Ligand SMILES: Nc1nc2c(ncn2[C@@H]2O[C@H](COP(=O)(O)OP(=O)(O)OP(=O)(O)O)[C@@H](O)[C@H]2O)c(=O)[nH]1
């Protein structure tokens with residue numbers, strides 16, 4: 378598949394592009410702080426993707442410009458910054474339309490990358506297993522398909538024929554056919570992966586199941602490592618985990634549970650990614666209880682919780698029982714745990730995956746939860762039932 382088709386950095390380009398300008402947009406004064414935090418997050422995303430953010434700008438503007446999104450005046454300013462600083466990429470914290478992207482690229486004379494593209498690049502870099510690679514490729518193709526038209530219109534202008542299809546349109550049709558064929562093939566392959574996962578899930582149906590969910594970098598994998606004494610990959614970058622991993626954790630006398638760690642969420646996570654990762658996200662829906670892991674040291678912890686809850690609604694997992702696990706308490710460094718956040722989430726514990734602090738409380742809660750959950754034996758009969766609800 379021709380990678381140039383996707384307005385996404387290829388691996389070769391990535392090694393060349395080092396310096397970037399990051400542009401955020403604030404259209405509502407009341408949301409200025411949120412947009413600032415979002416721009417900071419974009420910076421972390423850019424670094425994770427291998428870019429070097431040299432300049433960050435949060436542009437204030439009442440409404441979106443139809444031609445240039447941020448307006449031609451601002452785009453002209455960015456062009457000057459790009460030229461003066463030898464910048465090689467401009468990353469937007471929003472999603473201009475394909476036409477706006479093309480206009481901006483022409484005016485600024487620099488590679489333009491949208492937030493979604495940046496996230497797709499990171500997922501592509503992070504995907505290690507065949508399953509993850511297929512899911513990321515599907516997300517990339519689904520993102521590219523509606524954008525193809527604008528990649529080939531220049532060919533029509535070069536050699537347009539009235540009443541006949543220009544070379545751009547012919548190329549477009551060929552590419553669309555190729556991409557659609559590849560999408561069907563990936564969906565078929567993912568279908569068999571889904572079936573395989575269903576068999577695994579069926580074998581686990583009588584076991585206690587916990588799923589770790591949360592914002593990316595909250596410490597889900599670290600927590601599972603601490604609880605199960607394992608060594609899952611963790612990193613202080615975004616989207617360290619893409620593939621689900623399951624470990625058994627002993628909770629107390631006679632009670633064990635299978636804990637599944639999976640991909641982390643992000644605010645404004647691209648829908649194509651959620652759709653493509655459905656097979657992976659199914660693991661979450663299969664759990665008896667969700668542990669919503671939150672980085673308590675993050676200044677926007679409450680917004681992150683909301684972002685995660687939005688994804689849980691989207692994947693239809695919001696009805697499951699949830700226990701909030703406020704992690705990284707060691708980073709608060711003597712500062713009080715944010716009481717307002719904790720009081721908003723009645724069922725919670727405060728832990729440190731790093732030091733192990735609070736993990737006993739977490740296990741005790743789950744021990745009680747599973748002891749009180751209706752138990753069903755292999756023949757489907759309920760053999761232990763309590764009205765206790767956590
Ligand atoms: N100080 C401190 N750091 C932690 C703690 N838990 C995790 N970290 C660090 O936070 C970073 C992210 O941890 P991960 O376990 O990879 O986070 P994750 O939620 O699995 O992230 P994704 O897989 O990207 O969704 C790593 O650098 C960890 O070492 C903690 O309790 N205290």
Ligand SMILES: [Mg+2]
Pocket residue numbers: 597598599610611617618638639
């Ligand atoms: Mg992880």
